[in-house]
Amino acid sequence: GQDPQRSAREPRGGEPALSWFAPAKVNLYLHVTGRRADGYHLLDSLVAFAGVGDELLAAPAAGLTLAVDGPAAAALAGETDNLVLRAARALATAAGVPAGAALRLHKHLPVASGIGGGSADAAAALRALNALWGLGWPEARLAEVALALGADVPACVASRPCRMGGIGEVLGPAPRLPPVGMVLTNPRVALPTPAVFRARQGGFSAPAALPSGWDDAAGMAADLAALGNDLEAPAIGLCPPVAEALAALRSLPGCLLARMSGSGATCFALFGGADDAVAAAQLLPEAWWRWGGGLHGPGA
Ligand code: C5P
Numbered sequence: 001g002q003d004p005q006r007s008a009r010e011p012r013g014g015e016p017a018l019s020w021f022a023p024a025k026v027n028l029y030l031h032v033t034g035r036r037a038d039g040y041h042l043l044d045s046l047v048a049f050a051g052v053g054d055e056l057l058a059a060p061a062a063g064l065t066l067a068v069d070g071p072a073a074a075a076l077a078g079e080t081d082n083l084v085l086r087a088a089r090a091l092a093t094a095a096g097v098p099a100g101a102a103l104r105l106h107k108h109l110p111v112a113s114g115i116g117g118g119s120a121d122a123a124a125a126l127r128a129l130n131a132l133w134g135l136g137w138p139e140a141r142l143a144e145v146a147l148a149l150g151a152d153v154p155a156c157v158a159s160r161p162c163r164m165g166g167i168g169e170v171l172g173p174a175p176r177l178p179p180v181g182m183v184l185t186n187p188r189v190a191l192p193t194p195a196v197f198r199a200r201q202g203g204f205s206a207p208a209a210l211p212s213g214w215d216d217a218a219g220m221a222a223d224l225a226a227l228g229n230d231l232e233a234p235a236i237g238l239c240p241p242v243a244e245a246l247a248a249l250r251s252l253p254g255c256l257l258a259r260m261s262g263s264g265a266t267c268f269a270l271f272g273g274a275d276d277a278v279a280a281a282q283l284l285p286e287a288w289w290r291w292g293g294g295l296h297g298p299g300a
Contacts, residue, residue, distance in 0.1 A: 176213025181277030
């Protein structure tokens with residue numbers, strides 16, 4: 001079907017391109033429920049997407065190129081380039097078509113930060129090229145290519161709230177989410193995901209029991225407060241500024257819940273509404289990456 005995140009663009013002077021939003025992924029809670037023989041961890045998580053993200057433009061071209069710009073482009077250590085280009089090549093190979101596209105990535109999200117960055121970009125590339133190359137693949141088929149690129153990429157292909165299981169490939173419906181405000185912040189530190197998983201100690205958590213939905217932000221925050229992110233303690237051990245970010249978020253007026261996302265170091269806070277979150281984000285240290293707004297998607 002038609003991707004609702006697709007929007008037509010006429011870039012200055014160039015080929016008409018399609019623009020695709022790659023929203024930040026937020027793990028509202030994250031339980032590590034086991035470990036597979038290959039070392040990957042089994043997870044139970046409620047994933048939502050924030051109204052901030054990267055933007056990927058795709059225009060027809062004979063060869064495959066990627067240009068990166070935007071506020072977070074300088075911090076890019078080649079990894080996201082590789083993930084976007086790897087996504088393009090993987091889809092071309094799987095579909096048996098030539099890998100031709102001129103891609104431009106406008107980078108806003110901090111890299112290696114627990115909110116999907118590179119995974120969101122790779123997922124946007126899969127959606128964009130599915131359209132540009134006229135493949136018309138359904139999401140489930142894109143998700144197979146996505147999983148080979150990273151455990152978070154299938155959820156980012158979906159880009160809607162979902163309950164995540166397995167190592168990230170089992171995607172189920174999320175409880176009905178109320179309108180909430182969200183602040184994201186990163187004290188400008190990058191944390192490598194494998195190191196955080198390795199630093200985790202203790203046993204495994206049980207999957208959460210969730211209601212079918214929440215009517216308001218306060219009720220949602222109260223239920224989420226009883227859960228946790230099992231990677232938060234190991235991330236703080238490796239990177240004490242994560243604890244500072246959490247303390248700063250908790251001190252913001254109207255903060256209902258503060259928690260780390262994914263393997264960090266980005267942390268989020270929930271608020272009663274998007275306006276509260278926009279105002280609260282301004283109170284965080286200017287030296288940090290910070291954003292306030294609402295969730296991405298219908299009902300946000
Ligand atoms: O799949 P992805 O590239 O996102 O994962 C990076 C690393 O994080 C993996 O190589 C693995 O060490 C760890 N990981 C894990 N369990 C997951 C996801 C990631 O152990 N479910």
